[in-house]
Amino acid sequence: MTSFRSVVSGCGSYLPEKIITNKQMEDIVDTTDEWIIARTGIHQRHIAAEGELTSDLAIKAGKRALASASLTANDIDLIVLATSTPDQTFPSTATRVQAGLGMENGAAFDVQAVCSGFIYALATADNFIRAGQAKHVLVIGAETFSRILDWEDRATCVLFGDGAGAVVLSAGPGSGTNKDQGILSSHLHSDGRYNDYLYVDGGVSSTQSTGFLRMRGKEVFRHAVSKLAAVVTEALDYNDFTADDIDMVIPHQANKRILDATIRKLKIDPAKVAVTVHKHANTSAASIPLALDEMVRENRIARGDIIVLEAMGGGFTWGSCLIRW
Numbered sequence: 001m002t003s004f005r006s007v008v009s010g011c012g013s014y015l016p017e018k019i020i021t022n023k024q025m026e027d028i029v030d031t032t033d034e035w036i037i038a039r040t041g042i043h044q045r046h047i048a049a050e051g052e053l054t055s056d057l058a059i060k061a062g063k064r065a066l067a068s069a070s071l072t073a074n075d076i077d078l079i080v081l082a083t084s085t086p087d088q089t090f091p092s093t094a095t096r097v098q099a100g101l102g103m104e105n106g107a108a109f110d111v112q113a114v115c116s117g118f119i120y121a122l123a124t125a126d127n128f129i130r131a132g133q134a135k136h137v138l139v140i141g142a143e144t145f146s147r148i149l150d151w152e153d154r155a156t157c158v159l160f161g162d163g164a165g166a167v168v169l170s171a172g173p174g175s176g177t178n179k180d181q182g183i184l185s186s187h188l189h190s191d192g193r194y195n196d197y198l199y200v201d202g203g204v205s206s207t208q209s210t211g212f213l214r215m216r217g218k219e220v221f222r223h224a225v226s227k228l229a230a231v232v233t234e235a236l237d238y239n240d241f242t243a244d245d246i247d248m249v250i251p252h253q254a255n256k257r258i259l260d261a262t263i264r265k266l267k268i269d270p271a272k273v274a275v276t277v278h279k280h281a282n283t284s285a286a287s288i289p290l291a292l293d294e295m296v297r298e299n300r301i302a303r304g305d306i307i308v309l310e311a312m313g314g315g316f317t318w319g320s321c322l323i324r325w
């Protein structure tokens with residue numbers, strides 16, 4: 001049986017110019033460079049300039065992804081944009097990006113699954129392509145988490161940064177086997193019983209204000225390692241692969257200790273894991289496409305490689321995506 005597969009035909013990313021180092025964080029809250037590095041692996045984070053919006057970051061990443069796919073905005077049928085920090089309550093940030101890219105056709109919408117947002121967006125886009133409803137989809141993860149941080153709460157404000165990453169998915173031929181090129185499968189989960197482990201204490205319907213990010217860090221950490229290892233195993237089992245078949249893991253970049261513990265649990269060689277958390281901190285839905293773009297630019301991914309993306313975030317939400325490059 002022949003079918004469509006979603007092949008990554010281009011990628012791009014953008015980070016705001018301004019960098020705040022851990023040393024600079026010492027002037028903002030009662031913390032130390034040593035504490036932040038030891039507990040998280042983070043050395044610095046990029047922060048959007050005043051007036052620089054999530055859509056601005058997304059448009060820059062999107063343009064780079066389109067250029068790398070040798071496509072123009074009007075070749076795109078659909079934009080799926082993952083964010084928890086939209087420009088406005090509505091319209092969607094995706095439609096602002098659509099206008100910013102000069103795209104006059106197709107459709108655009110946002111997906112909100114916090115740090116798992118990019119996996120959710122990719123899975124959504126993949127289903128449009130496999131159903132034959134779209135040929136080229138621009139999938140973006142873009143965030144300005146600096147705007148929802150409580151800059152007096154040292155337990156959270158040191159952890160996050162701003163940025164955007166994007167990929168173009170294009171329809172390619174598939175035979176329905178694990179030999180196909182493109183997204184082989186994606187696996188999404190959520191469990192709303194954990195809503196209050198990681199949340200923003202405001203919102204349109206509840207407080208009519210934006211609110212600040214709140215987190216029970218230790219509990220999130222514990223759930224992250226077991227859920228991430230399980231959802232990677234689910235993707236491998238589904239495709240008849242083992243951990244040895246993986247050429248590269250591109251995890252959501254929340255904390256180096258979560259990355260290490262998950263990889264240890266899965267018995268994967270740490271050399272096969274993309275790590276950008278030291279430079280970017282946690283950029284939520286943007287972290288996977290930012291890391292993916294860096295791996296591509298460094299030529300660390302080759303045609304035919306088996307790539308696993310995995311993420312976990314507020315909700316809780318978590319998921320994985322297995323791709324043959």
Ligand code: UT7
Nearest residue numbers: 031032035039115154155158217218220221254255312313
């Ligand atoms: O995408 C998913 C999003 N989130 C995550 O993945 C985060 C998951 N959780 C974590 O990464 C870790 O739990 C943290 C990095 C947030 C915290 O590490 P921890 O080892 O769990 O530390 P803790 O929260 O148990 O705090 C230990 C101590 C506390 O002091 P006391 O009570 O022992 O005196 C905190 O007040 O560290 C203190 N502390 C800090 N000290 C210096 C908390 N934040 C800081 C800070 N600088 N920035």
